[in-house]
Amino acid sequence: MGPVRLEAITWERLTEAVADTVTAVKAEDGSPWLRVAVDGAGGAPGGEFARRVEDALRLRGRSALVVGTEGFLRPASLRLEYGRQDPDSYYSGWFDTGALWREVFGPLEAGGSGLVLPDLWDPATDRATRSPRVRLPPGGVLLLHGPFLLGHWFPFDLTVHLQLSPGALRRRTPESEQWTLPAFQRYEDEVGPAGAADVLVRVDDPRHPAWGGTG
Template identity: 50%
Template sequence: MRFRPVSPPTLVDEVSALVADRPDLTRVIIDGAPPTRPDVLADDLGERLRLLGRPVLRISAADFLRAASLRFERGRTDPDARYDDWLDAGALRREVLDPMGPDGSRRVLPRLWNAETDRAARADYVDHRDGVVLVDGELLLGRGLPHDYSVHLWLSTPALARKLPESEHWALSAFARYDAEVRPLYVADTGVRADDPLRLAVLDDAPV
């Protein structure tokens, strides 16, 4: 394996340049545990892509969670439920990723569910032709979600334990399972070690 040190701005430059030059890349997933702030990277990429002439629609996987009665059926701190049951992957695929795929309608629902109020978001559909959707969230790879490019922000086990709030430590085994079963650092198109948020390292050579 070979890791290449990069700064956060350089990572944004590299990924945005690649996506801007490829009109076939319409569905980009930015994946990482909450302390890596995949939403911030997705926002920065969105701003850069707009400057490069590509319309962007930002989507958060947190707006496609299942209702609380389903998410917390096994309790609020069940790590396997967080891994398997929290995300409504079928809705994310149906309302966002499939419509943005080849021959898709380009009619996208930007938000499905408000997890804070536990009610439908009541968002309107958006016609998003000739653009790209940037989807941020956790535990997104390995689910069969259709996409054209992915970035994973990876934390070592000690770094994740340090950075995740103690009240969320019950979820550590969910992220450990994700690393073991999916190996997101290696399966992502761009795998990034992010233990130090100011000194990232891009995986240039992934093991087969």
């Protein structure tokens, strides 16, 4: 696959374009719900963009639910088993992918209940959040945002990757989190999210995104 051609776009137009794309997508497994990934490092505005798309979908008469993987961190005893700054653990051991499969994707399978758990674990208290489940009606859209989403075979119907160049990622990552940078390089090497995603958005300058499809 050759390089993706990216075109400058405003966040408003990008939001409308992605919402239009979502409304045209059908779930391949026959599920009445759609599952959309907004994949990106912490320095990319994944949560903000997911909420923008949520608002745009609701204006189109589609229910939507934004869920962040930061609510599905594993307990500190497991997450920090190899220390607080181990990039390999961050890449493959910090996020509870089993819980995401069980509590988020499972209820949205064909024949599922539609009852999604919006979060499971509070890293500040290192305790279960005990949040109530949220019912997503048939035709609704899950917008899951967080890092490393494209490496787990999650059943997404549409994937958006918010890309940062290595230099931009370094600049946008706080000094206290610079130790995570090797994990994102490993993700690039092993998964190649820019080529794997359905929609690629370059966000080196958060004021001026650029986008393109990868298909």
